[in-house]
Amino acid sequence: MTQFKRPDALYDVPTHYCPGCGHGIAQRLVGEVIDELGVRERTVGTAPVGCAVLMYDYFNCDVIECPHGRSPAVATGIKRMRPDRVVFTYQGDGDLAAIGTAETIHTANRGENLTVIFVNNAIYGMTGGQMAPTTMLGQTTTTTPGGRGKNREGGPLRICELLSSLDGVCYLERVSVSTPKDIGLAKKAIRKAFTNQLEEKGFSLVEVLSMCPTDWKMTPVQAVEFVETQMKKVFPLGVYKDK
Amino acid sequence: MNAKTAKILLKGNEVMCEAAVRAGCKFFAGYPITPQNEVPEYMSWRLLQAGGVFVQAESEIAAINMVFGAAATGFRCMTSSSSPGISLKQEGISYITAAELPCVIANVQRGGPGLGNIRAAQGDYFQAVKGGGHGDYRLIVLAPSTMQELYSLTMNAFDYADHYRNPVMILTDGILGQMVEPIVPQEYQPLFDPAPKDYILDGCQGRKPRIVKTLHLQPAEALVEVNRRLVAKYARISGELKLSEEFLTDDAHLVVSGYGITAQIAKGAVLQARDKGLKVGLIRPITVWPFPEEPYLKAAKTAEKFLVVEMSNGQMVEDVRLAEQCRRPVEFFGVGGGWYPTIEEVLKRIEDHYPA
Numbered sequence: 001m002t003q004f005k006r007p008d009a010l011y012d013v014p015t016h017y018c019p020g021c022g023h024g025i026a027q028r029l030v031g032e033v034i035d036e037l038g039v040r041e042r043t044v045g046t047a048p049v050g051c052a053v054l055m056y057d058y059f060n061c062d063v064i065e066c067p068h069g070r071s072p073a074v075a076t077g078i079k080r081m082r083p084d085r086v087v088f089t090y091q092g093d094g095d096l097a098a099i100g101t102a103e104t105i106h107t108a109n110r111g112e113n114l115t116v117i118f119v120n121n122a123i124y125g126m127t128g129g130q131m132a133p134t135t136m137l138g139q140t141t142t143t144t145p146g147g148r149g150k151n152r153e154g155g156p157l158r159i160c161e162l163l164s165s166l167d168g169v170c171y172l173e174r175v176s177v178s179t180p181k182d183i184g185l186a187k188k189a190i191r192k193a194f195t196n197q198l199e200e201k202g203f204s205l206v207e208v209l210s211m212c213p214t215d216w217k218m219t220p221v222q223a224v225e226f227v228e229t230q231m232k233k234v235f236p237l238g239v240y241k242d243k
Numbered sequence: 244m245n246a247k248t249a250k251i252l253l254k255g256n257e258v259m260c261e262a263a264v265r266a267g268c269k270f271f272a273g274y275p276i277t278p279q280n281e282v283p284e285y286m287s288w289r290l291l292q293a294g295g296v297f298v299q300a301e302s303e304i305a306a307i308n309m310v311f312g313a314a315a316t317g318f319r320c321m322t323s324s325s326s327p328g329i330s331l332k333q334e335g336i337s338y339i340t341a342a343e344l345p346c347v348i349a350n351v352q353r354g355g356p357g358l359g360n361i362r363a364a365q366g367d368y369f370q371a372v373k374g375g376g377h378g379d380y381r382l383i384v385l386a387p388s389t390m391q392e393l394y395s396l397t398m399n400a401f402d403y404a405d406h407y408r409n410p411v412m413i414l415t416d417g418i419l420g421q422m423v424e425p426i427v428p429q430e431y432q433p434l435f436d437p438a439p440k441d442y443i444l445d446g447c448q449g450r451k452p453r454i455v456k457t458l459h460l461q462p463a464e465a466l467v468e469v470n471r472r473l474v475a476k477y478a479r480i481s482g483e484l485k486l487s488e489e490f491l492t493d494d495a496h497l498v499v500s501g502y503g504i505t506a507q508i509a510k511g512a513v514l515q516a517r518d519k520g521l522k523v524g525l526i527r528p529i530t531v532w533p534f535p536e537e538p539y540l541k542a543a544k545t546a547e548k549f550l551v552v553e554m555s556n557g558q559m560v561e562d563v564r565l566a567e568q569c570r571r572p573v574e575f576f577g578v579g580g581g582w583y584p585t586i587e588e589v590l591k592r593i594e595d596h597y598p599a
Contacts, residue, residue: 056456067308070305073306078312
């Protein structure tokens with residue numbers, strides 16, 4: 001029987017995440033990987049603006065909280081000065097794919113030796129459910145009450161596909177935390193993204209499809225169904241680059 | 244003269260870089276914008292030569308945030324830009340100030356508002372000294388007036404930044420940036436004993452994890468306490484770091500004032516006026532924040548009037564009025580957009596004060 005143990009990389013505290021939210025799972029996977037690689041004491045994480053901003057209260061390692069979307073630039077400054085440290089960003093879709101798009105693309109293109117954990121829940125969580133760059137066509141949000149329109153808001157940004165053309169990128173994979181099987185695969189991808197950094201292979205990004213029952217106005221079970229039946233169609237899981 | 248102090252001939256922008264490198268700057272991120280392009284260009288090879296890191300960022304926003312990250316690792320770091328680019332950096336400057344991290348930011352001012360032009364101007368004074376970004380904060384703002392002072396103040400800027408754990412802005416302009424003049428590159432002499440950098444993020448080996456953050460939600464008073472701490476720090480800086488030059492002010496009936504290159508031009512006019520027997524002096528703030536009020540208040544006891552010269556529509560003039568507490572009239576001479584005063588024009592203004 002597997003014994004459930006909290007990773008050393010996470011504090012023993014309750015999180016502020018809503019019931020059914022995927023952040024807790026994603027952060028636990030990151031914590032487990034940091035433990036398994038034995039790098040907690042040489043890791044610096046960057047907190048985004050969005051639901052995960054308080055991650056410095058959960059991660060038992062050095063953390064810097066960044067302006068909205070600027071984590072890749074802040075992480076660049078840290079990693080360039082401390083190349084022997086493990087530096088990861090943890091960002092939501094608004095942070096990484098809207099306000100921080102320029103930083104994302106250029107950090108990836110420079111091939112910065114960083115690990116990026118990109119949590120895509122297709123909505124702005126912290127501000128109460130507005131349209132995200134990854135909101136899907138037809139999806140209702142508080143700023144697309146009639147559903148996201150192709151000719152009005154444009155379609156969702158697919159970050160893995162977008163970044164896959166850049167020579168500087170080492171590794172891109174889209175995973176999900178919606179089912180136990182997906183969670184296992186997600187952990188494998190996150191571990192690879194950290195290992196790549198330890199092996200100085202360059203920019204690695206793992207996109208994690210995640211549930212937001214509160215702002216999707218669903219039960220946690222319905223939210224899992226939504227990822228399975230809707231999001232995975234628009235955001236197919238898989239490896240988009242592996243150099 | 245030994246080799247270390249032999250004069251070197253550089254552009255102002257390069258003088259600033261050379262001083263930064265010699266003061267131990269190890270990280271620079273920047274973006275091209277005229278008239279500061281020599282800064283990233285010079286840093287791109289010189290900083291590498293000195294064992295540092297140079298990054299050409301995708302934007303001024305990215306550059307200031309790279310500096311944010313580098314500053315958190317404890318290394319001396321710098322970014323530069325010119326007016327429109329400095330506007331883009333304001334978000335990051337607010338965060339770095341809130342996080343109380345040291346860094347140096349150079350603004351080689353050009354004409355504005357908007358895209359403006361690429362001629363020298365001083366229209367960013369309010370932005371620099373009153374807080375250009377959101378929230379209550381202060382930058383230490385240094386206003387060098389000559390090449391030699393640009394060199395020494397740039398070195399000092401890194402010391403002030405570390406000592407007060409606050410961003411320091413070097414406020415120059417397109418003239419100072421583009422001028423070529425010989426300077427004596429004096430060796431770097433730290434102004435303070437190095438303070439322990441107990442805020443550095445480098446992995447938590449052998450210690451508790453550290454957090455660099457600017458969000459303070461709970462308890463409700465947390466952010467108020469942060470602001471109180473900042474207020475106390477700014478008061479301490481105000482008490483310790485007001486730098487100015489007083490030139491022939493003891494018997495002056497008219498006191499001219501300006502900062503940066505404008506003060507150099509005004510000084511030329513003051514000297515010519517003295518040759519004509521006119522009792523004119525000059526007060527030149529070297530720190531424009533904190534603003535050195537005391538020389539103005541002292542001069543107001545004897546002088547009849549102040550004349551403030553700026554390459555702007557009149558910004559520092561407000562601080563002069565506050566400094567001398569409206570005891571004497573303060574006239575303004577200047578306009579923004581790339582205009583600069585000549586010695587003759589300033590002299591004419593001085594002579595206007597002394598009717599024939």
